[in-house]
Amino acid sequence: MSEIKPTETLDVRGEVCPYPDVMTQKKVKSMKSGEILEVLVDYPLSVERIPESVKKMGHEVLKVEKTGASEWKILIKIK
Amino acid sequence: MIEPTAILSGLIVGILFGFTLQRGRFCMNSAFRDIILLKEYTLLKAVIVAIIVSMLGFHIMASLGIIQLNPKPLSWGADIIGGFIFGVGMVLAGGCASGTTYRVGEGMVGSFVALLGFMLSAVITGSGALSGVKSYLETTTKITITDPGPLIAPSSRSPTLANIIGVDPWIIVIIIAIVGIGALAWKRGGEGKTEGSLSEKIFKRGWPWWATGIVIGIIAMIAFPASAATGRNYPLGITGGWSTFLNALIKGDANVLSWETFLVIGVVIGAALAASIAGEFKLRAPGPGRLIQQFIGGLLLGIGAVIANGCNIGHILSGVPQLAISSIIFGFFVIIGCWTTAYLLLMRR
Numbered sequence: 001m002s003e004i005k006p007t008e009t010l011d012v013r014g015e016v017c018p019y020p021d022v023m024t025q026k027k028v029k030s031m032k033s034g035e036i037l038e039v040l041v042d043y044p045l046s047v048e049r050i051p052e053s054v055k056k057m058g059h060e061v062l063k064v065e066k067t068g069a070s071e072w073k074i075l076i077k078i079k
Numbered sequence: 080m081i082e083p084t085a086i087l088s089g090l091i092v093g094i095l096f097g098f099t100l101q102r103g104r105f106c107m108n109s110a111f112r113d114i115i116l117l118k119e120y121t122l123l124k125a126v127i128v129a130i131i132v133s134m135l136g137f138h139i140m141a142s143l144g145i146i147q148l149n150p151k152p153l154s155w156g157a158d159i160i161g162g163f164i165f166g167v168g169m170v171l172a173g174g175c176a177s178g179t180t181y182r183v184g185e186g187m188v189g190s191f192v193a194l195l196g197f198m199l200s201a202v203i204t205g206s207g208a209l210s211g212v213k214s215y216l217e218t219t220t221k222i223t224i225t226d227p228g229p230l231i232a233p234s235s236r237s238p239t240l241a242n243i244i245g246v247d248p249w250i251i252v253i254i255i256a257i258v259g260i261g262a263l264a265w266k267r268g269g270e271g272k273t274e275g276s277l278s279e280k281i282f283k284r285g286w287p288w289w290a291t292g293i294v295i296g297i298i299a300m301i302a303f304p305a306s307a308a309t310g311r312n313y314p315l316g317i318t319g320g321w322s323t324f325l326n327a328l329i330k331g332d333a334n335v336l337s338w339e340t341f342l343v344i345g346v347v348i349g350a351a352l353a354a355s356i357a358g359e360f361k362l363r364a365p366g367p368g369r370l371i372q373q374f375i376g377g378l379l380l381g382i383g384a385v386i387a388n389g390c391n392i393g394h395i396l397s398g399v400p401q402l403a404i405s406s407i408i409f410g411f412f413v414i415i416g417c418w419t420t421a422y423l424l425l426m427r428r
Contacts, residue, residue: 014365016173045104070361
C-alpha cells in the first residue's frame with residue numbers, strides 16, 4: 001500500500017473542537033463500506049481524538065501523517 | 080500601582096499554566112461535552128485529578144498557616160443563571176475561559192475572536208449596561224453564614240460544604256478525595272504509554288491525563304500564595320484577568336491591573352511556547368459563520384462568568400477545591416448548559 005487514493009476528502013482546517021470530530025463522524029456515517037476518507041486537520045487535540053472515535057465506530061485508521069507545521073492528514077477506511 | 084514583582088510572579092505562573100494547558104489539551108468544554116457526545120472521559124479525569132490535588136494542597140497549606148482559604152460568596156440565583164449561560168457559551172465559543180485563552184496562543188483565530196467577545200461582555204456585565212442584572216441577582220439570592228469555620232479567612236461569609244454543617248473541612252476533603260480516586264480507579268484506561276525520550280514526552284507529545292491533572296493542581300498551589308502576596312487572596316482565575324486588561328486599556332488606568340491580568344497574558348505566552356516547540360503553532364481560521372458563532376459564544380462566556388463572579392477556572396478549578404457551595408452550584412449548571420447546547424447543536428440530526 002504505497003499510495004492510497006482517498007474516495008473523499010474532508011477539510012476541517014481552522015475548526016476548533018468538537019467540530020473536526022463531529023464533522024468526521026458525520027462524514028464517515030454517510031460513506032459506503034470499502035471507501036477511503038481523507039481528513040485534513042490542523043487542530044492537535046483532534047488529531048489525537050479522531051482516530052480514537054473512528055476506531056470506536058468500528059472503522060480502520062490507515063494512516064496519520066504530519067504534513068506540515070500543525071497540519072495532519074488522517075486516512076480512514078470505512079468498514 | 081502594581082509592583083514589578085507581582086507582574087513577574089503573575090507572568091511566570093501564567094506561562095507554566097499556559098504551557099500545561101496546551102500540552103495537556105486541558106479543556107473543560109471538551110471534558111464535559113465528551114461525556115455525552117463521545118462517551119469519552121480522558122479530559123474529565125484530568126479535571127478530577129487537578130481538583131483533588133489542589134483541594135489537598137490548599138487544605139494542607141491552610142493547615143500550615145501559609146494561606147487562608149477564600150471561597151467565593153454564594154448567590155444561588157447568580158450561580159445558577161451565570162453557570163447555565165457560561166455552559167451554553169462554552170460550546171458555541173469552542174472552549175471555556177481557559178481553553179479559549181490558551182488556544183489564542185496556538186494561533187487559533189476563532190478563539191481570538193471568542194476572547195474579544197468574552198472581554199467585551201465581561202466589562203459590560205461587570206461595570207457597564209448589564210451590571211444591574213448582576214447586582215440584582217447577587218443581592219436578592221445571597222446566602223451568608225456567620226462563622227466561616229477553620230482554615231478560612233475570618234472575614235469570609237461564604238458557605239462551604241464544611242461550615243454549612245459545622246464539621247472540620249478535612250472530613251469533607253478526605254471523603255471527596257476517596258470518592259474521586261475511587262471513580263478514577265473504576266473508570267481506568269487512557270494512561271497509554273507514549274514513545275520517545277523524556278524531553279520528547281514533555282515537549283513534543285500530548286501529556287497523559289494524570290500528568291496534566293497533577294501539574295495543574297501543583298500550579299494552582301503555587302498560584303494561591305503567589306497571588307495572595309500581591310493582595311489578591313485567591314488562586315487561579317481567567318475572567319478577572321481579561322476584564323481588568325480591557326478596563327485598563329479603555330480607561331487608560333494601570334491601577335486596575337492585577338496579578339490575574341499578568342497571569343492570563345502569561346497563559347497566552349506559555350501556550351504559544353508549548354505549541355511552537357511541538358510544531359503545533361499556526362495562524363488558522365474557520366469560515367465566517369463559525370467565527371460569528373464563536374464571537375457570540377465568547378459574549379455568553381463573559382456574561383455568565385461575571386454574573387456568577389467566576390469562570391471554569393475561578394469556580395470549578397479554584398472554588399470547588401475550597402469546598403465553596405457557590406462554585407459547586409456554578410459547576411453543576413455549567414454542565415447542564417453545556418449538555419443542552421451540545422445536544423441541540425451537535426447530536427440532534
